[in-house]
Amino acid sequence: MGERTVAAAVPWASERRRAGARPSLAAKALGAAAVVVLATGLYLGLAVVPPDAVQGEVQRIIYLHVPSIVTAYLAFFVVFCSSILYLWKRDLRFDAVAVSSAEIGVVLTGITLATGSIWGKSTWGVWWTWDARLTLTAILFTIYVGYLMLRAFAEEPQAGARYGAVLAIIGFLDIPLNHLAVQWWRTLHQPSSILRPGGPSVALVMLVPLAINFAGLILLYTYLLLERIRLERIRHRAAETRLKRGRRG
Amino acid sequence: MGSWGFIGLAYGVGSVALLLYLILLKRRLRDARDELAALEGDGGRGTR
Numbered sequence: 001m002g003e004r005t006v007a008a009a010v011p012w013a014s015e016r017r018r019a020g021a022r023p024s025l026a027a028k029a030l031g032a033a034a035v036v037v038l039a040t041g042l043y044l045g046l047a048v049v050p051p052d053a054v055q056g057e058v059q060r061i062i063y064l065h066v067p068s069i070v071t072a073y074l075a076f077f078v079v080f081c082s083s084i085l086y087l088w089k090r091d092l093r094f095d096a097v098a099v100s101s102a103e104i105g106v107v108l109t110g111i112t113l114a115t116g117s118i119w120g121k122s123t124w125g126v127w128w129t130w131d132a133r134l135t136l137t138a139i140l141f142t143i144y145v146g147y148l149m150l151r152a153f154a155e156e157p158q159a160g161a162r163y164g165a166v167l168a169i170i171g172f173l174d175i176p177l178n179h180l181a182v183q184w185w186r187t188l189h190q191p192s193s194i195l196r197p198g199g200p201s202v203a204l205v206m207l208v209p210l211a212i213n214f215a216g217l218i219l220l221y222t223y224l225l226l227e228r229i230r231l232e233r234i235r236h237r238a239a240e241t242r243l244k245r246g247r248r249g
Numbered sequence: 250m251g252s253w254g255f256i257g258l259a260y261g262v263g264s265v266a267l268l269l270y271l272i273l274l275k276r277r278l279r280d281a282r283d284e285l286a287a288l289e290g291d292g293g294r295g296t297r
Binding site for chain 2 (some may be wrong): 042046056057058060061064065068104107110111114115118119121122220224227228230231234235237238241242245
């Protein structure tokens, strides 16, 4: 029954030319560009930029930590928009984008939590504390891990897509809450120093590697997203082929 | 652990996570492609 609904709703999977047997040239170019840009940003952040006057050398973790969470926010925003479009149009192409983007967002949020924990140990002396920003980031991670589990264990693909879309839309509300947490509550985590009223409070020399790493992670995210969507396309085509064989049999 | 130890740990964890995800994604793509090829091969034989 699941395969029937997938095949009926995914005409794109049956187009042999577009079935995604090989990565597109654009995807390959994005992957190569991501490696070059990230290598440049990491070199600047680790070897060129001077240490922070207050935190010292360990502040260099921020050049990975901040771009990771901002790119994760972008990934979940794509999930949010794709989920709305799926519920509206009932087109599994939007669902494929949503589930693909959610997976990458979870990886990036995991990296954010891990690098933040390492930075916290070196700066605060603890690996973890139940600070509002940290807790809301952990909740964000848990929500989208739950989303992926829901998608993986759903027996009926369209029901999984529907429930997943609702969870993804509600889960996205955690992001503005997380961003504003450092303004609303007294938190151990420092307040926003880039996306804040009045512009960034970070020195330009430190903003440059942050911006380059952010660009590199956006390129990497786009590359991974295209590859992950290709996987969905191949799976849908396999489901459609199984269904056709079943009909003939 | 010194500052550079923490920095190495953070960048190491980040790099390993991304690399592992990429490797697993490529493996899933290869498996899905093989499954599709097998299905289409079987289907082709069945219709001849």
